[in-house]
Amino acid sequence: MTAPFSFAVKARDGAARTGVIDTPRGIIRTPAFMPVGTGATVKAMFPEDVAATGADIILGNTYHLMLRPGAERVAKLGGLHAFMHWQKPILTDSGGFQVMSLAKLRRITEEGVTFQSHLDGATINLTPERAIEVQCLLGSDIQMVLDECTPFPATRDEAKRSLDLSMRWAARSKAAFGEMSAPGQALFGIVQGSVYPDLREESARGLMEIGFPGYAVGGLAVGEGQETMFDMVAMTTAILPEDRPRYLMGVGTPQDMLGAIERGIDMFDCVMPTRSGRHCQAFTWAGKLNLRNARYAEDPSPLDPESQCPAAQYERAYLHHLVKSGETLGAMLLTYANVQFYQELMARTREAIGQGRFAAFAEDVRRRYATSGEED
Amino acid sequence: MTAPFSFAVKARDGAARTGVIDTPRGIIRTPAFMPVGTGATVKAMFPEDVAATGADIILGNTYHLMLRPGAERVAKLGGLHAFMHWQKPILTDSGGFQVMSLAKLRRITEEGVTFQSHLDGATINLTPERAIEVQCLLGSDIQMVLDECTPFPATRDEAKRSLDLSMRWAARSKAAFGEMSAPGQALFGIVQGSVYPDLREESARGLMEIGFPGYAVGGLAVGEGQETMFDMVAMTTAILPEDRPRYLMGVGTPQDMLGAIERGIDMFDCVMPTRSGRHCQAFTWAGKLNLRNARYAEDPSPLDPESQCPAAQYERAYLHHLVKSGETLGAMLLTYANVQFYQELMARTREAIGQGRFAAFAEDVRRRYATSGEED
Numbered sequence: 001m002t003a004p005f006s007f008a009v010k011a012r013d014g015a016a017r018t019g020v021i022d023t024p025r026g027i028i029r030t031p032a033f034m035p036v037g038t039g040a041t042v043k044a045m046f047p048e049d050v051a052a053t054g055a056d057i058i059l060g061n062t063y064h065l066m067l068r069p070g071a072e073r074v075a076k077l078g079g080l081h082a083f084m085h086w087q088k089p090i091l092t093d094s095g096g097f098q099v100m101s102l103a104k105l106r107r108i109t110e111e112g113v114t115f116q117s118h119l120d121g122a123t124i125n126l127t128p129e130r131a132i133e134v135q136c137l138l139g140s141d142i143q144m145v146l147d148e149c150t151p152f153p154a155t156r157d158e159a160k161r162s163l164d165l166s167m168r169w170a171a172r173s174k175a176a177f178g179e180m181s182a183p184g185q186a187l188f189g190i191v192q193g194s195v196y197p198d199l200r201e202e203s204a205r206g207l208m209e210i211g212f213p214g215y216a217v218g219g220l221a222v223g224e225g226q227e228t229m230f231d232m233v234a235m236t237t238a239i240l241p242e243d244r245p246r247y248l249m250g251v252g253t254p255q256d257m258l259g260a261i262e263r264g265i266d267m268f269d270c271v272m273p274t275r276s277g278r279h280c281q282a283f284t285w286a287g288k289l290n291l292r293n294a295r296y297a298e299d300p301s302p303l304d305p306e307s308q309c310p311a312a313q314y315e316r317a318y319l320h321h322l323v324k325s326g327e328t329l330g331a332m333l334l335t336y337a338n339v340q341f342y343q344e345l346m347a348r349t350r351e352a353i354g355q356g357r358f359a360a361f362a363e364d365v366r367r368r369y370a371t372s373g374e375e376d
Numbered sequence: 377m378t379a380p381f382s383f384a385v386k387a388r389d390g391a392a393r394t395g396v397i398d399t400p401r402g403i404i405r406t407p408a409f410m411p412v413g414t415g416a417t418v419k420a421m422f423p424e425d426v427a428a429t430g431a432d433i434i435l436g437n438t439y440h441l442m443l444r445p446g447a448e449r450v451a452k453l454g455g456l457h458a459f460m461h462w463q464k465p466i467l468t469d470s471g472g473f474q475v476m477s478l479a480k481l482r483r484i485t486e487e488g489v490t491f492q493s494h495l496d497g498a499t500i501n502l503t504p505e506r507a508i509e510v511q512c513l514l515g516s517d518i519q520m521v522l523d524e525c526t527p528f529p530a531t532r533d534e535a536k537r538s539l540d541l542s543m544r545w546a547a548r549s550k551a552a553f554g555e556m557s558a559p560g561q562a563l564f565g566i567v568q569g570s571v572y573p574d575l576r577e578e579s580a581r582g583l584m585e586i587g588f589p590g591y592a593v594g595g596l597a598v599g600e601g602q603e604t605m606f607d608m609v610a611m612t613t614a615i616l617p618e619d620r621p622r623y624l625m626g627v628g629t630p631q632d633m634l635g636a637i638e639r640g641i642d643m644f645d646c647v648m649p650t651r652s653g654r655h656c657q658a659f660t661w662a663g664k665l666n667l668r669n670a671r672y673a674e675d676p677s678p679l680d681p682e683s684q685c686p687a688a689q690y691e692r693a694y695l696h697h698l699v700k701s702g703e704t705l706g707a708m709l710l711t712y713a714n715v716q717f718y719q720e721l722m723a724r725t726r727e728a729i730g731q732g733r734f735a736a737f738a739e740d741v742r743r744r745y746a747t748s749g750e751e752d
Contacts, residue, residue: 040697044704069673069697077676077693085690297445300453314461317453321416321445328420328704 005141005186005213007245011354015237015264018353021214021245023141024184025081025089028056030245030266031349033257033342034091036274039064040074040084043274044328044335047085053309053336054343057089057142059269062134063098066124067117071137079139091269092140093249094131094173097149097218108148110165128172132187136180143181144216145173147190152222159194166192167206174210188247190218195228197235204239215240216247217265221256230259237264254283254345254369258362261349273342277335280323284312284341287369291334296320303333309340381517381562381589383621387730391613391640394729397590397621399517400560401457401465404432406621406642407725409633409718410467412650415440416450416460419650420704420711423461429685429712430719433465433518435645438510439474442500443493447513455515467645468516469625470507470549473525473594484524486541504548508563512556519557520592521549523566528598535570542568543582550586564590564623571600573611580615591616592623593641597632606635613640630659630721630745634738637725649718653711656699660688660717663745667710672696679709685716 007030009019021028035042035050037058042050050058060080065071077083080090096113099106103115103124112127131146147166150159170189177187189207193199207215217236220229233248240246247267248260257268273283280292285306289296296316303319304312311333322330345365352361383406385395397404411418411426413434418426426434436456441447453459456466472489475482479491479500488503507522523542526535546565553563565583569575583591593612596605609624616622623643624636633644649659656668661682665672672692679695680688687709698706721741728737 039701039703040694041703041705044708046705046708068701069693073674073693076674077691083691083694083697085694298449298452315453315459317445317449318416318459318461321459325415325444327415327417328707329417329422331704332420332422332708 005184007214007243009242011356013353013356013358014262015234016261016353016358017264017266018350019245019266023089023186025087025141026056028089028267029346029350031257031261031346031353032056032267033346034059034267034269035339035342036061036269036271037084037086037090038271039068040080042339044278044331045274045339049336050086050339051088053340054347055088055339057091058086060090060092060138060140061098062092062095062131062138063102065092065138066095066126066134067119071134075137075139079137081139089141090138091142092135092138092144094144094146095126095134096131096146097250099126100149100151108165110168112146112169113148128169129176132173132176132180136177136182136185139182141185142214143177143185143187145170145187145189145212147192147218149222150192150194150219152194152219152224154194156194156196156199159192159196159199162194163192163199163203166190167203170207171210174212186213188212188214188216190216190249191236191240192219193232194219195224195232197232200232200236201239204236208239208241212244214245214247216249218249220248221251226256226259229256230263233260233265234263240264254342255366257345258349258365261353262358262362273338274335277338278331280330280334281338282319282334283338285344285368289316291316291319291323291330293320303337304341307337307341307344309337309344311336312340381560383590383619385618387732389729389732389734390638391610392637392729392734393640393642394726395621395642399465399562401463401517402432404465404643405722405726407633407637407722407729408432408643409722410435410643410645411715411718412437412645412647413460413462413466414647415444416456418715420654420707421650421715425712426462426715427464429716430723431464431715433467434462436466436468436514436516437474438468438471438507438514439478441468441514442471442502442510443495447510451513451515455513457515465517466514467518468511468514468520470520470522471502471510472507472522473626475502476525476527484541486544488522488545489524504545505552508549508552508556512553512558512561515558517561518590519553519561519563521546521563521565521588523568523594525598526568526570526595528570528595528600530570532570532572532575535568535572535575538570539568539575539579542566543579546583547586550588562589564588564592566592566594566625567612567616568595569608570595571604571608573608576608576612577615580612584615584617588620590621590623592625594625596624597627602632602635605632606639609636609641610639616640630718631742633721634725634741637729638734638738649714650711653714654707656706656710657714658695658710659714661720661744665692667692667695667699667706669696679713680717683713683717683720685713685720687712688716
């Protein structure tokens with residue numbers, strides 16, 4: 001018998017919560033950070049090392065996977081988990097966000113979005129139904145409704161029109177998911193509404209009426225600034241049901257995540273730890289470091305003595321040498337250490353919430369990141 | 377008490393031998409293949425994975441390391457082993473070969489070679505004494521004399537003049553090594569002489585007179601063709617002492633190595649498994665594969681079911697996707713699988729020699745590589 005999808009909050013500390021999402025492929029401890037595995041790989045990491053960092057779930061990008069290698073091909077090869085050697089849960093986005101940011105000649109209609117592949121120019125239709133079909137072909141455990149990620153800035157009218165379309169697509173997505181999904185899979189709705197509190201509320205309530213086992217907050221971290229993002233998050237989580245996980249899409253820095261957790265968010269994804277790792281940046285318990293900096297050329301100390309990550313035990317002088325030389329191993333080690341730092345940050349966060357000392361913990365991390373020798 | 381450097385032949389099969397080199401940092405089972413760790417990293421591999429392939433020793437390039445990060449810096453940071461997290465033996469070349477192939481404005485005199493760094497144009501002097509000093513600063517377990525790698529083709533006169541210079545440099549290298557080396561370290565001489573048997577003999581006998589604990593055969597695999605290379609190897613090993621390891625530099629393909637082992641060679645290094653791994657090529661027990669080939673797009677079989685390598689268990693369809701997408705993980709997995717294939721080839725070779733069935737084994741491998749769907 002396959003276990004259903006469920007979520008239970010285990011402890012609260014202010015608006016912050018820690019809990020467990022249960023899926024047929026394993027549990028997801030929240031707050032959770034999902035490393036991004038865009039094209040069926042968390043870039044520059046072996047899948048077993050991703051698991052070793054403590055990640056309970058990764059994210060796959062529907063847009064990239066439907067273009068290459070193709071959803072039907074992945075299904076033929078046993079689904080995304082088997083294909084990429086990752087047996088724990090996978091969340092996939094709907095593809096909508098990347099259609100907006102990567103594809104050429106986009107045209108949005110009531111039916112869906114038509115675009116040209118950035119890879120070969122092929123014309124592709126993505127409807128709410130096709131987005132669900134693709135995610136089901138991939139075998140995704142947590143799927144996302146197709147929505148229009150409202151551009152920023154947007155007038156109130158633009159945001160409203162976009163929101164209304166997304167709401168109709170959300171209903172169609174849910175209907176399609178009901179037809180196609182497997183037991184234990186879940187579909188999340190996505191709250192839009194730009195920076196307009198009344199539209200955010202309308203979006204949240206509309207989605208709750210349709211009814212989803214989890215809700216994402218989308219369309220943030222797109223240039224509106226941290227304060228506005230936090231305001232939108234706080235007012236949205238105040239509306240969303242207590243017993244459903246809340247996922248802030250595409251966020252973020254340690255400081256952004258801590259602020260969002262403080263406002264009731266449970267899940268995150270972001271390319272930051274992996275992309276930074278390929279660009280000489282390290283997230284450590286002593287703050288952010290740029291390993292290209294000459295100050296590390298003869299620094300014999302480990303990258304992060306406070307981390308449990310095997311990669312963080314490598315000396316800064318060696319990492320400096322590797323990144324200066326453009327060696328792949330530099331990107332491999334920094335990516336590994338960064339992904340593990342993000343997981344350790346979530347683990348300590350969960351512990352702090354459980355012990356009712358989250359505010360002090362978050363303040364400590366903010367201080368480390370404020371006083372660190374950051375040198376982007 | 378530090379164990380000295382020693383070599384013992386354990387079994388013979390024709391001219392092929394299997395044995396053990398004993399060093400203070402561990403044993404080297406021969407025939408041995410040394411993965412190349414040019415700039416203090418075997419490209420795209422974690423050092424623990426290099427060890428996991430069964431490699432007993434790796435090679436470091438003196439030329440690259442003296443330019444970046446610099447030998448004095450490596451020494452200050454505890455030596456090359458600590459720097460790159462590799463505790464088993466390291467062999468370093470003298471730097472001479474790369475001076476010829478990479479540096480600008482080379483000028484060779486009796487004293488040594490002056491060149492401009494390919495990285496920053498700095499003028500650098502490399503003498504036999506400095507080559508040894510650099511290798512001792514790195515802490516190399518097996519060091520090589522500075523020689524002039526005779527260009528190919530070379531007239532007999534050019535080859536003779538080059539050989540004489542290399543011989544004087546070999547004597548100076550040994551004297552310097554006597555001054556600077558640590559207990560248990562070894563210095564190998566290098567036989568030159570281009571494709572002229574009498575010069576090869578003169579070189580081998582001259583070096584034996586100076587006396588080294590091991591001998592390399594240099595200046596081959598530079599365009600002379602496999603038959604000529606094998607002839608030079610055979611006539612040289614017939615002269616070299618039976619009780620010293622013989623190292624064929626810069627070789628090679630599985631077929632080249634098997635032919636050289638058949639002619640009495642004990643050690644190899646080559647960038648082929650690592651470089652090929654970054655260029656979509658896989659060495660497997662079924663032959664060489666090019667993973668970019670569309671025939672693998674939906675091939676659900678593991679890269680190499682006959683290999684024990686974890687990386688070789690990944691499906692060809694997935695590897696095809698990774699290399700087509702330019703994903704780092706593709707290079708990581710293929711490099712790992714290739715380095716392990718080379719080690720498994722050496723392990724099976726040692727076993728076959730020990731059991732007196734090397735000729736049949738080599739023939740079987742040649743057949744696999746002849747009939748494989750190679751598609752460079």
